[in-house]
Amino acid sequence: MSVFHFELRDLPPEAEAFRDEVRAFLRETMGTRAPVRRARSWGGFDPEFSKRLGARGWIGLTWPKRYGGQERSFLERYVLLEELLAAGAPAGAHWVAERQSGPLLLRFGTEAQRERFLPAIVRGESYFAIGMSEPDSGSDLASIRTRAMRKDGGYVVNGTKVWTSNAHRSQHAIALFRTAVVPDKKHEGLSQFLVDLRSPGVTIRPIIDLAGSHHFNEVVFQDVFVPEDMRVGGEGDGWKQVTTELAFERSGPERYLSSIALILALIDHVGADPDPRAAEVVGRLATQLMTLRQMSLSVAGMLQAGQNPNLEAAVVKDVGTTFEQSVPEVVHALMDLEPTIDSGSDLQQTLGYLVQRAPSFSLRGGTREVLRGIIARGLGLR
Amino acid sequence: MSDLGRLLSDTVTRLFNDLVTKELIESAEKGVWPDKLWRALEEGGLTLPLVSESSGGAGGVWADAHTVVRAAGKHAAPLPLAETIVAGWLLGQAGLDVPLGPLTIAPGHRDERLRLERAGSGWRLHGTAARVPWGAAVGHVVVVAEGEGATPTAGGGTMVALVARGAAAVTADRNLALEPRDTLAFDGAPAEAAAPARLAADAVALYGAMVRSAQMAGALESLLEQSVRYATERKQFGRPIGNFQAIQHNLALLAGHVAAAGIAAEQAFVAADRGEPRLPVAAAKVRAGEAAGLGAGIAHQVHGAIGFTYEHSLHFATRRLWSWRAEFGSESQWAQALGRTVAARGAERLWPDLTAR
Ligand SMILES: Cc1cc2nc3c(=O)[nH]c(=O)nc-3n(C[C@H](O)[C@H](O)[C@H](O)COP(=O)(O)OP(=O)(O)OC[C@H]3O[C@@H](n4cnc5c(N)ncnc54)[C@H](O)[C@@H]3O)c2cc1C
Numbered sequence: 001m002s003v004f005h006f007e008l009r010d011l012p013p014e015a016e017a018f019r020d021e022v023r024a025f026l027r028e029t030m031g032t033r034a035p036v037r038r039a040r041s042w043g044g045f046d047p048e049f050s051k052r053l054g055a056r057g058w059i060g061l062t063w064p065k066r067y068g069g070q071e072r073s074f075l076e077r078y079v080l081l082e083e084l085l086a087a088g089a090p091a092g093a094h095w096v097a098e099r100q101s102g103p104l105l106l107r108f109g110t111e112a113q114r115e116r117f118l119p120a121i122v123r124g125e126s127y128f129a130i131g132m133s134e135p136d137s138g139s140d141l142a143s144i145r146t147r148a149m150r151k152d153g154g155y156v157v158n159g160t161k162v163w164t165s166n167a168h169r170s171q172h173a174i175a176l177f178r179t180a181v182v183p184d185k186k187h188e189g190l191s192q193f194l195v196d197l198r199s200p201g202v203t204i205r206p207i208i209d210l211a212g213s214h215h216f217n218e219v220v221f222q223d224v225f226v227p228e229d230m231r232v233g234g235e236g237d238g239w240k241q242v243t244t245e246l247a248f249e250r251s252g253p254e255r256y257l258s259s260i261a262l263i264l265a266l267i268d269h270v271g272a273d274p275d276p277r278a279a280e281v282v283g284r285l286a287t288q289l290m291t292l293r294q295m296s297l298s299v300a301g302m303l304q305a306g307q308n309p310n311l312e313a314a315v316v317k318d319v320g321t322t323f324e325q326s327v328p329e330v331v332h333a334l335m336d337l338e339p340t341i342d343s344g345s346d347l348q349q350t351l352g353y354l355v356q357r358a359p360s361f362s363l364r365g366g367t368r369e370v371l372r373g374i375i376a377r378g379l380g381l382r
Numbered sequence: 383m384s385d386l387g388r389l390l391s392d393t394v395t396r397l398f399n400d401l402v403t404k405e406l407i408e409s410a411e412k413g414v415w416p417d418k419l420w421r422a423l424e425e426g427g428l429t430l431p432l433v434s435e436s437s438g439g440a441g442g443v444w445a446d447a448h449t450v451v452r453a454a455g456k457h458a459a460p461l462p463l464a465e466t467i468v469a470g471w472l473l474g475q476a477g478l479d480v481p482l483g484p485l486t487i488a489p490g491h492r493d494e495r496l497r498l499e500r501a502g503s504g505w506r507l508h509g510t511a512a513r514v515p516w517g518a519a520v521g522h523v524v525v526v527a528e529g530e531g532a533t534p535t536a537g538g539g540t541m542v543a544l545v546a547r548g549a550a551a552v553t554a555d556r557n558l559a560l561e562p563r564d565t566l567a568f569d570g571a572p573a574e575a576a577a578p579a580r581l582a583a584d585a586v587a588l589y590g591a592m593v594r595s596a597q598m599a600g601a602l603e604s605l606l607e608q609s610v611r612y613a614t615e616r617k618q619f620g621r622p623i624g625n626f627q628a629i630q631h632n633l634a635l636l637a638g639h640v641a642a643a644g645i646a647a648e649q650a651f652v653a654a655d656r657g658e659p660r661l662p663v664a665a666a667k668v669r670a671g672e673a674a675g676l677g678a679g680i681a682h683q684v685h686g687a688i689g690f691t692y693e694h695s696l697h698f699a700t701r702r703l704w705s706w707r708a709e710f711g712s713e714s715q716w717a718q719a720l721g722r723t724v725a726a727r728g729a730e731r732l733w734p735d736l737t738a739r
Contacts, residue, residue: 004637006645008652016739086733260733267729274725280714283721284672287665289736291646298645312641319638369627375637376630379610 004312004378008294009301015076022083025056030087036349038088039261042254043215043357045169046090047124053091054124059098063106067114068122078253078300082293085257096166097121100248101128101174104192108233108241113194117172129167130249131175131195131219132242135160139370141176142186142239146221148177148193154227155179155193157201160220167204167217173197176242179235190238192245194230201225211356243310249365251299251313256292256320258361259327262354263289265347266331281334288323292316311378318371321361328355383449386442391449394428398457404695410460411560415519420461420484429463432471433480439470448596448651452644455597455706456604458698460561462486462516464593469524471589476542476579483521488514488566490710492584496527496568498541498576505529505576507545507568513709517564518552522574526585529578540583543576557705559698588663590710592654595666596647598674598706601699602640605681608696609633612685629684636680639673646670661735664720671713674703 029052030038037044053059061077063069084091102121105114120126137144146159157177167173173195180189197204201224206214233241263285270278295316302309331337331351338344339352362368376382383391401419410416423429431447433439440446447467454463462484469485488511489496496509507527514523522544529541549571557563582588610633613624623629643666650666653659678700682689689696707713724732 004641006641008645008648010739019737082737264729264732267725267732270725272726272728274721276718279718279721279725281717281721282724283664283717283719284668284713286661286720286724286732286736287646287668287717289732290649290662290665291642291669293736294645294649295641315638315641318634319642322638369631372631372634373627375634376624379606379630379633379637381610381613381624381630381633 004315005302005307006295006298006312006315007301009075009297011075011079011297012073015073015079018072018076019079019083022058022080026083026087026089030089033088034349035088035261035265035346036353039259039350039353039357040090040092041085041088041258041261042090042092042095044088044090045092045166045215047093047127049090050093050124050127052124053094054122057122059094059124060102060118060122063102063118063122067106067118069118074300074304078297082253082257082296085253086260088261092166093127093169094121094124096130096170097126097128099252100130100245101172103248104174104232104241104245107244108192108237110229112229113232117194126172127166127170129164129170129173129197129219131161131164131167131173133161133163135162139367141242142190144176144178144190146175146177148179148191148226150179151225154225155231157193157195157221157224157226160218162207162218163216164204164219165216167197167219168206168214170197173219174232174245176238179238187239189236190242191235192232192238192241193226194232195224195226196230199224199226211353246366247308247310247313250317250371251303251309253293253296255317255365256289256296256323258321258324258357259354260289262327262331262347262350265350266334269345269347278334281330285327285330292320292323295319311375314366314371314374314378317365318368318375321368324361325358328358384442384446386440387446387449390428390431390440390442390446391453393426394423394450394453397422397426397428398453398459402457402459404698407458407460407695407698416461419459423461423463424482429466429484430470430480431467433474437474437480439480444651444654445648448648451593451596452600452603452647455600455702458559458601458604458702462520464597465515465520465590468586468589468593469522472524472526472542472579472581472585473544473575475581476577478542478544478575478577481522481544484516484519485522485524486514486516486520487586487590488517488523488525490514490586490590492587492711492715495583496525498527498529498543498573499570500530501570501572505541505543505573506570507543507549507573508570510565510567512565513555513557513563514566515709516562517550517566518547518554519562520547522546523550523566525568526579526581526583528583529576540579540581540585541576542579542581543573545571545573557709559701559705561702561705582660587710588660589654591667591716592647592650592659592663594706594710595643595650595663595670598670598703599640599644599647601703601706602643602670602673602677604699605677605696605703606633606636606640608699609636609681609684612689616686623684632680632684636677639677643670643673661720661723664716667711667716668713668720671707674707678703
C-alpha cells in the first residue's frame with residue numbers, strides 16, 4: 001500500500017558496536033533485579049540511574065554538541081532505547097525530557113531556552129512533565145480551557161491539568177494553554193509554555209492509580225505568572241507544535257516492549273522443554289516481538305532519513321499496544337496461575353503488576369481510537 | 383531494495399496488471415493452464431530470479447525474489463511461480479541445471495520423507511508427497527529426499543532431485559482457491575538428475591512456508607486496497623460507508639496487520655540470504671497466518687453481501703489466504719517449532735537472539 005512505508009532496516013555497524021557498550025553498562029548497573037521490578041521499565045523513576053546515563057553521554061544522544069549532545073544517529077539512539085527497555089532499566093526520570101521536551105525545544109525553542117534547559121537534561125538532572133490533558137479535555141485535546149492571559153512581560157495562567165505524570169518529581173512541564181479564544185476554531189489560539197513547576201500558584205495533587213501507586217497528578221494553576229520568554233514557539237502555534245510533540249511521543253520502542261518482562265518470566269517458567277501448548281504460545285509471542293521490532297526500527301529509520309513517520313508511528317503504536325496488552329491475557333489462558341502482589345513466583349508477581357498496568361497502554365499517548373482515526377485518515381477515509 | 387529488486391518488481395507488476403484478469407483467474411479455476419501468462423513470465427526472466435545469469439536466470443538474491451513472490455500473491459496469479467522460484471534455487475544448491483517450464487516442489491509437509499535409491503548410474507525416487515502445488519500441471523517436480531548411501535554432508539544424506547511430472551502417479555485435488563494440489567506417488571520414478579546438497583531434510587516445507595508468507599502479504603495488500611476503495615465508493619445513509627468510524631477503525635486494524643505481515647515476510651527473505659531463515663520464516667508464516675484470518679474477516683465485513691458473491695473478486699484473495707495459511711505448515715505448527723527453539727535457548731537468550739544480525 002503506497003501510503004505506508006515500512007522498510008526493512010539494517011542497523012549500521014556503529015549502532016551494533018554501541019549496543020555492546022550499552023549491554024555492558026546495563027549488566028553492571030542492573031545486577032540481578034527481580035522481574036517484577038524490571039516490568040516497571042520506563043515507569044521506574046530513578047534519578048541516580050538517569051545521572052549515570054547522563055554521565056555516559058547517553059541522554060540527548062542525537063542532540064547538537066553545543067548543548068551537550070553527541071550528534072549521534074537516531075539509529076544509535078534507537079538501539080539505546082530498546083536495550084534499556086528490554087532490560088527493564090528504570091529510565092523514567094529523564095524519559096519524557098529526552099523523548100519529547102528536548103526535541104521540542106530543539107525544533108521550536110529559542111536559543112536562550114535551549115542553552116538554559118538542554119544541558120541539564122543531558123546530565124540527567126532535569127526532568128519534564130507533559131501538561132496537555134485537562135478534566136474536560138482528553139482525546140479532544142484542542143478543547144482545552146486553561147487560559148494564559150497576557151500581562152506585563154508574560155502571561156498569567158489559570159486552569160487545571162490532569163494525569164500529569166511525574167509532575168511531583170519534575171522541575172518543569174511543557175504545557176499547552178489557551179492564549180486566545182477564537183469562536184468555532186478550537187485549534188487556534190493555543191500556545192506551548194515551559195512552566196517551572198515550583199512557581200507560586202502551582203498546586204500539585206497526587207492522583208493514585210488503581211494499583212495504589214502515585215505517578216500521575218492533578219496540577220492546578222492559580223494566577224501563575226509565566227514570563228514571555230518561556231513561551232515555546234509563536235503565540236497561537238501550539239496546535240501544530242503539539243502534534244509534532246505527540247509524534248515524538250508515539251514513535252519509540254516503548255510502544256511494544258512494555259510486557260517483555262512478563263514474556264521472559266513466562267519462558268523461564270515453562271522451561272527448556274515446554275509442552276506443545278506452551279511452545280505454541282511462546283512461539284507466537286516471539287513472532288510478534290520479531291515483527292514489531294522491525295516495524296519500530298523502520299520508523300526510526302524514517303526519522304534518521306529526515307522523513308515524517310507520523311502515520312507509521314501510529315500503526316506501530318496501535319499494533320504494539322494491542323500486543324503488549326495481549327500478553328497477560330495469553331499467560332492467563334495458558335496456565336492456572338493467580339496474579340499476585342507480595343507472594344508467589346516471579347511470573348505471578350510480574351503478571352500481577354502487568355495485568356493492572358495493561359489498560360493504560362492503549363490510553364497514554366493517544367487512545368487506540370484516536371490512533372485508528374489517524375490511520376484511517378492516512379488511508380484516505382477521512 | 384536493490385536495483386534488480388526494483389526492476390523485477392516493476393516488470394512483474396506491469397505484467398500482472400495486464401494479464402492477470404478476472405477472466406484469467408476464473409478460467410484457471412476451471413483447470414485451464416494460463417500458458418500466455420507463463421510464457422510472458424518466463425520471457426521476462428521472472429521465473430528464475432535466483433538462478434545465475436549464465437544459466438538463464440536473473441542472478442538475484444532472495445530479497446529480490448521477494449518482490450516477485452509478493453506480487454504474485456497480490457494479483458492471485460494462478461500458476462506455480464513461487465514454487466518454480468524455490469525449485470530453481472533448490473536445484474542450484476545441488477549444482478543442477480534448471481529446465482525450462484513450470485516447476486513444483488515436494489514434499490511440502492515437514493513430516494513427509496521421500497527416498498532416493500541407486501539404480502545403476504542413476505537414482506530412483508520412492509515415497510508419496512501429498513498436496514503438491516500444480517503437481518499435474520508442471521513439467522518437473524523438484525524434490526528434497528534422503529539419498530541412499532549418499533555421502534553425509536552438513537545436511538545429512540539430503541539430496542535434491544529433478545523428476546519428470548509424468549513419472550509419478552497423480553491423484554488430483556485442489557485447495558479452497560481451486561489451485562491444483564495433487565498427490566504424487568513416486569514408485570521408483572527415475573530422477574533426471576540428482577545430487578547432494580547442504581539442505582535440511584524439511585527444506586521444501588521451510589522455503590515453501592517462506593514464499594507462502596510473502597504471497598499472503600501480497601494478498602493482504604490486495605484486501606486492504608479493495609476494502610479502502612469500496613469504503614469510499616459504497617454509500618449508505620447518504621454517505622460513503624468509509625465515513626463511519628466503525629468501518630474506519632476496522633480498516634485501520636487491517637492496515638496494521640498488512641504492515642506486520644509484510645515486514646515479517648520480507649525479514650524472512652533477507653534472513654534466507656544470510657543462510658539462517660528458520661526462525662524468521664516461522665515468524666513470517668505465523669504472523670501472515672494470523673493476519674490472514676483477521677484480514678479476510680474485516681475485508682468481507684466491509685464489503686457486505688457483494689463481497690460474498692463469486693461475481694466480486696474479493697474472494698480471489700480471501701480463499702487463497704484461507705488455504706495458504708495452512709500450506710507448508712500451519713501457524714500452530716510453526717509457532718510450536720519457534721517456541722521450542724526459544725524455550726530451549728532460555729529467557730536470557732531471547733533478546734540477544736532477536737537483535738542478532
Ligand atoms: C498512565 C497514563 C499517563 C498519562 N500521562 C499523561 C501526562 O503525563 N500528561 C498528559 O497531558 N496526559 C497524560 N495522560 C492522559 C492521556 O493522554 C489521556 O488519557 C488520553 O488522551 C485520553 O483522554 P481521556 O482519558 O480523557 O479519555 P477520553 O478522551 O474521555 O476517552 C474515553 C474513551 O472514549 C474514546 N473516545 C474519545 N473520543 C472519541 C472519538 N472521537 N471517537 C471514538 N472514541 C472516542 C477514547 O478512545 C476512550 O476509549 C496519561 C494517561 C495515562 C493512562
